[in-house]
Structure formats: C-alpha cells, structure tokens
Amino acid sequence: MIHSLPVIFVFHSICFYSFGLYKGVWRFASLPDLKRIMRAVAFAALLSATFALLVHPSIIIPRSVLILNPILLLVTMGGSRFIYRAWKERRLFNTLAVQGKPVIVIGVEDASFNLIKELSKNPEWRVVAMVDPSDKLVGREIMHTKVEGGLHDISEIATRYGSQHCMIAMPGSRHEKRRAAMEAARAIDGMEVLTLPAMSDLISGRVSLSQIRKIDVEDLLGRDVVQLDTHGLSSMLANKVVLVSGAAGSIGSELCRQILSFHPAQLICLDISEYALYTLQQEFDQRMADTELVYLVADVKNQTRIQRILQSHQPDVVLHAGAYKHVPMMEHFNAVEALQNNAHGTYQIASACQAAGVPTFVLVSTDKAVNPTNVMGASKRLAELICQGLQHTKNSHTRFITVRFGNVLGSSGSVIPKFREQIAHGGPITITHPEITRYFMSIPEAAQLVLQAATMGKGGEVFVLDMGTPVKIVDLARDMIKLSGLQEQDIQIEFTGLRPGEKLYEELLADDENTLPTSHEKLRIAQARSADADWLTNLLEWLTSIPNLQESQIKQDLQRWVEEYTLDKRPAPAISLRGKEISSESIHAPSPSQQLH
Numbered sequence: 001m002i003h004s005l006p007v008i009f010v011f012h013s014i015c016f017y018s019f020g021l022y023k024g025v026w027r028f029a030s031l032p033d034l035k036r037i038m039r040a041v042a043f044a045a046l047l048s049a050t051f052a053l054l055v056h057p058s059i060i061i062p063r064s065v066l067i068l069n070p071i072l073l074l075v076t077m078g079g080s081r082f083i084y085r086a087w088k089e090r091r092l093f094n095t096l097a098v099q100g101k102p103v104i105v106i107g108v109e110d111a112s113f114n115l116i117k118e119l120s121k122n123p124e125w126r127v128v129a130m131v132d133p134s135d136k137l138v139g140r141e142i143m144h145t146k147v148e149g150g151l152h153d154i155s156e157i158a159t160r161y162g163s164q165h166c167m168i169a170m171p172g173s174r175h176e177k178r179r180a181a182m183e184a185a186r187a188i189d190g191m192e193v194l195t196l197p198a199m200s201d202l203i204s205g206r207v208s209l210s211q212i213r214k215i216d217v218e219d220l221l222g223r224d225v226v227q228l229d230t231h232g233l234s235s236m237l238a239n240k241v242v243l244v245s246g247a248a249g250s251i252g253s254e255l256c257r258q259i260l261s262f263h264p265a266q267l268i269c270l271d272i273s274e275y276a277l278y279t280l281q282q283e284f285d286q287r288m289a290d291t292e293l294v295y296l297v298a299d300v301k302n303q304t305r306i307q308r309i310l311q312s313h314q315p316d317v318v319l320h321a322g323a324y325k326h327v328p329m330m331e332h333f334n335a336v337e338a339l340q341n342n343a344h345g346t347y348q349i350a351s352a353c354q355a356a357g358v359p360t361f362v363l364v365s366t367d368k369a370v371n372p373t374n375v376m377g378a379s380k381r382l383a384e385l386i387c388q389g390l391q392h393t394k395n396s397h398t399r400f401i402t403v404r405f406g407n408v409l410g411s412s413g414s415v416i417p418k419f420r421e422q423i424a425h426g427g428p429i430t431i432t433h434p435e436i437t438r439y440f441m442s443i444p445e446a447a448q449l450v451l452q453a454a455t456m457g458k459g460g461e462v463f464v465l466d467m468g469t470p471v472k473i474v475d476l477a478r479d480m481i482k483l484s485g486l487q488e489q490d491i492q493i494e495f496t497g498l499r500p501g502e503k504l505y506e507e508l509l510a511d512d513e514n515t516l517p518t519s520h521e522k523l524r525i526a527q528a529r530s531a532d533a534d535w536l537t538n539l540l541e542w543l544t545s546i547p548n549l550q551e552s553q554i555k556q557d558l559q560r561w562v563e564e565y566t567l568d569k570r571p572a573p574a575i576s577l578r579g580k581e582i583s584s585e586s587i588h589a590p591s592p593s594q595q596l597h
Helices: 005-018 031-055 063-098 110-119 151-161 175-186 198-204 217-221 230-237 250-260 274-285 303-313 327-331 335-356 375-391 415-424 443-456 473-483 533-548 551-561 592-596
Strands: 101-106 125-131 145-149 165-168 192-195 241-245 266-271 292-297 317-320 360-366 399-405 429-431 462-465 493-495 515-517 523-526 575-577 580-582
Touching: 005 031, 031 063, 101 110, 101 151, 110 125, 125 151, 145 151, 151 175, 165 175, 175 192, 230 443, 241 250, 241 303, 250 266, 250 274, 250 443, 266 274, 266 303, 274 292, 303 335, 317 335, 317 443, 327 335, 327 375, 335 360, 335 375, 335 533, 335 551, 360 375, 360 443, 375 399, 375 533, 375 551, 399 443, 415 429, 415 473, 429 473, 443 462, 443 523, 473 493, 533 551
Parallel strands: 101 125, 101 165, 125 145, 165 192, 241 266, 241 317, 266 292, 317 360, 360 399, 399 462, 429 493
Antiparallel strands: 462 523, 515 523, 575 580
16 A cells, blocks of 8 residues: 555645646635546546556456555545535535525526525525426425425415415416416415516526516417527528618517527618617627627618618628508608508518518518508508518519518507506506407517518518417506506596507417418418419509699508408598697698799
8 A cells, every 4th residue: 555655645735636636725616626526536547557457467456456445536525515515515405494585586597596595695584485387296305405395385385484485487388388287376365476588587497586577468368489590590590691671670670689589690770760770789899799780870761772781791691570560650651651662662672682682571561551451551562462462573583482470579669668657657557448458469479470471481482470369458557557566446548539549459370371381380381362473563663653642542542452451431630730620631742833932
C-alpha cells in the first residue's frame, strides 16, 4: 500500500482535475455532479488496474481492492457532497417551512417539480399539497409533497390546509385540461389562481417565480401550441429576402417576429404609419439579429413606390397584412377608402409582385370576407378574388396564397383591450348584443399558421384556419369581470345594439363553400368561388371610378362584384358640417372644376 499509494494518488488527482470535480460547489451538488464523479472514479480505477496488472506487476494490489476502491470512493465523494447540501439547505430553508402563504400546486409535470423546488426557497410561499388532474398519482409523494387528490378535491384540500392560493403548472397539457383546472380553482370562493405561461415554459424549459402571474382571459381563450413544419419554413425563409406590408400592425409585427427566428438574409418592414414603424424599429433594435432589417414608410396604393421597392430589393416572399379592419368606421363615410386600400391596394402590390417575379405572395384575409354584411368584409373578399384572378393570368410565376382567419386576442382595436379599459374605469361594459359570438386565436398562432400556409400553397388557394369554438362575447365580459377581482353586480353590462355592418356571428366558409383537408391539422383549403382575368379587368375599371361615386351607389355596385355581399340597409348616422346635418347619401362627388379649385 505504501509503495502504490503515491502513484494511485497521482492518477486519481489527474482524473478528478480533468473531469472538473474541483470546480463544483458542494452546496449545489446535483445529479450531473454525481455522473461526473462516476466517470472520474471509473477512469481512475481503470488506470490503477492497468498500472498494477500490466505496467508494474511487482507492486501487488489485491483484486478486491481494485473493485472496492472505486465503490468506496463513489459513496464517500458523492455522499459527502449531498450530505453537505442537505445540511446547508436545512439551515437555510427549514425555517421557511412554517412561514409563507400556503399554496396548492395543480399539475404533476416537470414544470410542477421545478416550481416546487423554486417555491421551497422563497419565504413568501409554502407548498402544502399537489393536485393531479388525471387522478393517476393521488396518494403519492413528490419532493416531500403529497398528491392529495384531483380537481374535484381542491375545495376540500384548500379548507384542510387553510390555503387561498393555488398555482397551475401545466404548460405541457392541452388547453382543454388547463382550462378545466382554471375553472375548478376559480369556482372556490376567495381562491386566488396563479399560473405559468404555457408558451414561455415550453420554450425555455425552466420555471422561475417571475413567470408566475394571475390567470388572464387569454388563458381561458388560449389554444394548444401549433406544430410547425420548421424544415419547410426554414427552406422558404432562411437566407431569403422577405417583405411584410402592414408590418407595424398586430399581425404584421408578429409575422416579423416569427420570420426573424428563421434567419432571413433581409426583412423589409413596410407600413404607412411612421410612428408605428418607429415603435417596431425600437423593439427590433434590442435584438441581436443576424438579419438585415429595412424599415420603409410606403402606401401600397402608390404603385410607383411599390414597384421601385420590389425592383430594388427583389424579395423572395411578400406577406400582405396591411388593411383597414374596423367594421363600423369603414361602413359609413369611409367606404371609398376601405375599397381603395383593401381591394385596390392589394391589386397594386400583388400585381407589382407578379411583374417583378416574386415567387410567393401571401394575402392575410379575414372571416369577415365570408358572406359579408359590411364594406370592410366585402373589400377583403374582393382582395381574395383579385389574388385568384392574378393567379389565372398567363405567364404568372408567382404563387398567390390567401389565409383567412377570425379575431386575434389583444390586437389593436379588439374587444379585450376595450373591456379592460372599461373595467378599469368602473364600467359599464358595452356589448352590442347578448347573443353575439366571435372566434378567437392568439396573435402568435395566427402568424405561425399564415407562414405554415405559405409553405403548403401551390397557388390560388384560400386557406381557412381552425378557429376552434366561437365564444359568446357576454360570457367573455363576465369572465374578465371575475378575473379583475370584481363581481357582476360591481360592473354593469349594457347592450347597445348591433353596429352598422356587424353580424351576430362570423363564418369561416360561405354557404356554397366546402373545405379540403391538408397535411396540417389546423389548416384546410376552402373551395371558394374564383375569378378570372376578364373579371379582374372589369373590377379594376370600377375600383378606379369609385372616388366619383356616391357611397350608396358604391354599396349597390358591391352586390354585383361580391355576390354573397348583403347590403346593410340601416341609415347612416347624421353628421353636421358648419351647422347643417348631412348623411352619406347626400354627399355628392365634386365636379372636375371643383376638384381643380
């Protein structure tokens, strides 16, 4: 032993140093440290055996010692570290075990275990029980915390432990299960429900206390994570030049964020709003992107400007998300602008893309284009038909793809920000009709599916997104009142009547449309009425003439171009001009001489 010990000591020191055992901090010893110790001890034992049996056989080391030595080393080195860590944590956190607010953790996923670990180090919280929504692990113990029951037992568990807080840690579960857990917890009087954001947890794989927040209406309306064809998206976007019109809007800006993750060579952000584009630039300047970012203020109706941009940058993909979208505002006194921007503007940029040989053009459309009852919806349906008409022109090398979906959560001008503001002011919440329903999806999901459709389209298709189940707006308002910590009697709900051009419910397909399945479960192809080049030529002549037409005449003509359009016959609101009340019906187009003056 005396002869062999110096050599064995040198072998082990070299192995332990090479495997980084002296760099670890004992207080934070964990499974990776144990694996490192196992590898180092095994390698040192192999060197020792080689030395004793082959290199220097005169030094006799019993074979039992060669076996027992690594075992004892592993137990001693690993055990000492974990005993020290246990002692240190007991000193630091044992006093917290009787402190903090008692909290129930709902879910038995990896995120739940990480959450309990984080909470055990925080003096504000004390985990008293876990709840398994599937009831499979009831009665088991996880990290010294017992799984006390299922969702139906939350009330009893909360009473037993005096808990008024629960945390939902189910980021990997389907939305239906997360919502069921939220509803079960919210049904208990005085229970404050907190949650982990599903997407951030799935992406980062870590749980931190900063991610814990109160549940929001987006959690109740949220949907499952979209499975993307990342290979197809990468081949379409990576190292390519991509242009997004309406880039500073809700959908356009999210499209830009999603596109940047696929590392295009250049991303052109085009918008008519200088301030909105500046805000987007400030956001993207914070990123360390390897993509060249170009910000262009331009109007899609300006054909010369658009042509020059396309000729200069030669984009591979153009996504057109710029549009006027507010139904009541576009219905009266602004019908000309709605049609010129949404329909004629789409033609200008789409035809310019075709002339410049852009391989892919994607139009972002809306469910309001289906059986439209308003000018905005009809203008978007015309935009769809324009893209289909361009697809059928001769010698077209551009794929024109349309993607149609419903409302997105939290977009500018949507109902949720409006309700939040009304609740903050003490009400009332204004709803147009007690039976009105709408489809909802998150902005990131909508943007992801638009990009996914772009990879699948061959040209001329109208893709329809799976919007799930429509939501009654009055139920949404009641949920938001409760989530704000108030009761329905605290915030009054008023019904104001349907606004001009507004429908009780939105549709994703027209009466004569069917859908075909695609390889993606959330995308289908609508077999919609198409248009040819001759129809497109006649439409352009009419679009050019509409600034000289009365609004009533424009709406009547729309029924000829959009067969499924139903004219809203309710009168326009009266407005005053220098003391005289006028309506849109009495607004006449100026004569050429008046225009000159």
